[in-house]
Amino acid sequence: MSDVDEDAPDASINHAAAIDYWNTIQPTVNGMLGGFPQVSRIELQGSSNFYAKVRRLTGRQTRELVPHAVDCGAGIGRVTAGFLQKVAQVIDIVEPVKKFTDELQAEACKDLVEQGRVGTIYNSGLESWTSTASYKYDLIWNQWCLGHLTDAQLVEYFVRCCQYLAEGGLIVVKENMSSDPHGRDLFDEEDSSVTRTEEKFRKLFEESGLDLVWSEVQRGMPKGLYGVKMFALRPKPRSA
Numbered sequence: 001m002s003d004v005d006e007d008a009p010d011a012s013i014n015h016a017a018a019i020d021y022w023n024t025i026q027p028t029v030n031g032m033l034g035g036f037p038q039v040s041r042i043e044l045q046g047s048s049n050f051y052a053k054v055r056r057l058t059g060r061q062t063r064e065l066v067p068h069a070v071d072c073g074a075g076i077g078r079v080t081a082g083f084l085q086k087v088a089q090v091i092d093i094v095e096p097v098k099k100f101t102d103e104l105q106a107e108a109c110k111d112l113v114e115q116g117r118v119g120t121i122y123n124s125g126l127e128s129w130t131s132t133a134s135y136k137y138d139l140i141w142n143q144w145c146l147g148h149l150t151d152a153q154l155v156e157y158f159v160r161c162c163q164y165l166a167e168g169g170l171i172v173v174k175e176n177m178s179s180d181p182h183g184r185d186l187f188d189e190e191d192s193s194v195t196r197t198e199e200k201f202r203k204l205f206e207e208s209g210l211d212l213v214w215s216e217v218q219r220g221m222p223k224g225l226y227g228v229k230m231f232a233l234r235p236k237p238r239s240a
Helices: 015-022 039-057 078-082 098-106 110-114 151-164 198-207
Strands: 066-072 088-094 118-122 137-143 165-177 186-188 193-195 210-217 227-235
Touching: 039 078, 039 165, 039 210, 039 227, 066 165, 088 137, 098 110, 098 118, 137 151, 151 165, 151 198, 165 193, 165 198, 198 210, 198 227
Parallel strands: 066 088, 066 137, 088 118, 137 165
Antiparallel strands: 165 227, 186 193, 210 227
């Protein structure tokens, strides 16, 4: 018998339907942010502040660029251009929608591409992404993309991320949190994604062998939208 709960919201996720949806979206900041482009500056600053705090907490220098980061679910490169290029020397890109990565190379990250600071571009969904890099990542950044993976796929993905992580590196998750009064994950038929509860995320982190280093709420988001939370994670120490 299958151990998949067919009534669970993530059982309705359809990757092909999600790609079809995103292919109808304009490759602009407005499109990436669902008609709320004004939140871009606020949330990029929130990410910057959060990452600086986490680096201090983990004893790493805050002003030096780390060698390698990867922007997972990168869209048109808004986060790479607006934040990650300030903390990493080279940023790889994972994004399944090719028209978004075409726009990334032509517009938001054009200068970074020409400077060699955008590395490998993987046109792949996170559920099937495997890194071919000869190096490991100091930062694996996941933002507004993990809802397209089922719970089981997300655990498998986090386990793979641990394999790609450099010594002392961090996995960051920045996602909407479900506001369901009954504490349930919520399925969105429009883009075939799930908005998870914080409790569910913490459960999946634990199942993936991840320790939570620090978490914070993203401040300054418009009222009426889901709350957004950031989690910094790293693999649990191996038993002796």
